[in-house]
Amino acid sequence: MSELSYEKKTVYERVDPAVIDEAFAYAVDYKKYLDAGKTEREAVKISIEMARSAGYREYRLGEPLKVGDKCYYNNRGKNLYVFSIGSEPIEHGIRITAAHVDAPRIDLKQNPLYEDGGMGFFKTHYYGGIRKYQWVATPLALHGVIVTKDQTVIEVCIGEDESDPVFYINDLLPHLGQEQSKLPLSEGIKGEQLNVLIGSMPEAESKEIKPAILKLLNEKYGICEEDFLSSELCVVPAAKARDVGFDRSLIGAYGHDDRVCAYPILTALFDSNDTEHTKLCILADKEETGSDGPSGMKCDLLTDLIAEIAVQLGGHPAVVRANSKCLSADVSAAYDPNFADVFEKRNTPLLSCGAVFTKFTGSRGKSGTNDASAEYIGWLRSILSRDGVIWQAGELGRVDLGGGGTVAMYISKHNIDTIDLGVPVISMHAPFEVISKVDLYETYRAVKAFYRY
Ligand code: MN
Ligand code: MN
Secondary structure: OOOOOOOOOOHHHHOOHHHHHHHHHHHHHHHHHHHHOOOHHHHHHHHHHHHHHOOOEEOOOOOOOOOOOEEEEEEOOOEEEEEEOOOOOHHHOEEEEEEEOOOOEEEEEEEEEEEEOOEEEEEEEEEOOOOHHHHOOOOEEEEEEEEOOOOOEEEEEEOOOOOOOOEEEOOOOHHHOHHHHOOOHHHHOOHHHOOEEEEOOOOOOOOOHHHHHHHHHHHHHOOOHHHHHHEEEEEEEOOOOEEEOOOOOEEEEOOHHHHHHHHHHHHHHHHOOOOOOEEEEEEEOOHHHOOOOOOOOOOOHHHHHHHHHHHHOOOOHHHHHHOOEEEEEOOEEOOOHHHHHHOOHHHOOOOOOOEEEEOEOEEOOOEOOOEOOHHHHHHHHHHHHHOOOOEEEOOOOOOOOOOEOOOHHHHHOOOOEEEEEEOEEEOOOOOOEEEEHHHHHHHHHHHHHHHHO
């Protein structure tokens, strides 16, 4: 009976201790990647640095390509396509992986600065699906860019260095919070209450705080208030990635979703010895808000780039797409015993049980999703077993309880077999999310097998 039945086991039960050591070692640089890339712009920047040191060069649409080329295409500093041209005929297809590097956060409005009650504030509009109550009374950092009228791009990063100040969103004290406490969790803190505290010292002459802050910003960045109109400034948690637990088996950090998938698809590409397959690794933006716009996965750049590669290597774009395969690498919600009733345990990813393959996402009767074919999953099973990769099937929570989506459907619509693969996460979209180091490493090993076979 035991030989016939399928039983999920943890990575710890199924791999050599040496692999666990490798997983822990792999996590060290992953944490650095997280700390260096808290916004899509920063994640793209650090990923380009990694690509360059792995021998990849910048590519612009229209430039010639040949077998052996290793390139990256930087889309507006927010979205990155890293690819290598293999030796097999291009019409055999491309091995594509995609993860997003944007994460839920709080963006500044275009006219953010004001003062009230002896405090200076920034007005904000949150980005992605945040639970607003989690973002108050915690240290925050400010990241982003300000573009001046003469088109100088000024990079901003305050709150990450130990000597930097941090920022803050006020919460109500329990003594006066009785009415607030009766509200549903989603209404306890409202969108227009997510005002960021940025100072309290008035200017000597006017006795106002706003001109004093403007003076400081002008001294440091050379900007005036109007420059906020052409800025993209993001408020993110100031905390660094840290090991969690006595055994250090877990990592707590902001933005695991989805850099915990971006990092393995990128590093597996750089570590791949395969020279046969053409491989393409995509770091996407705007997934958290629906993948719209020129840096999101709904943009036609994907098909433009595939067409460029196809034509330059002597293939037909439609044939290349038809024979390509994709791993849409995105996180999955791990079973959480503290909230057991939202999960269906048999089909929910368990922490430490390896990489998660999610056949379909969506909601209400599998609507609004890619749905990977049994044939494609069968092929994946065969290649993963060759490398002894530990993986599990996943589904997001109980039927009809909620749902979610990924970029998978924006890739599969181009006639490309696609499946979601990723790492199970605890407290997804919280300012501090938790993942397991062994799940991260099995995801890396899964992607490596995908690029290779
Ligand atoms: Mn995600
Ligand atoms: Mn997400």
